[in-house]
Amino acid sequence: MFLKSDAGRIRVLAYDMRKSEVHPLFFDIHGGGFVPGQAEMDALYRRNAAKQANEKILSIGDSPPPEAEFPGVLNECSAIVK
16 A cells, blocks of 8 residues: 655555554564565564554555665655654
8 A cells, every 4th residue: 555645655565463443553664774675575574473462564665776765765764654
């Protein structure tokens, strides 16, 4: 899904394993130094973590290089958290 933000439309992956109405929200920024990989690489881990912690996880699917240059990815992550 895409969320509108101050930095434009940003792709996020949502993992929602809540069993109750009150729950924490966890923001995930995948590793790779903002260069290699993609947010989907940790999908199994995130589903398991969301289920065990009864939380919702939003994984920020940052724009890959060369489209997004530093500090663009940091700006996208900050915009989603806002």
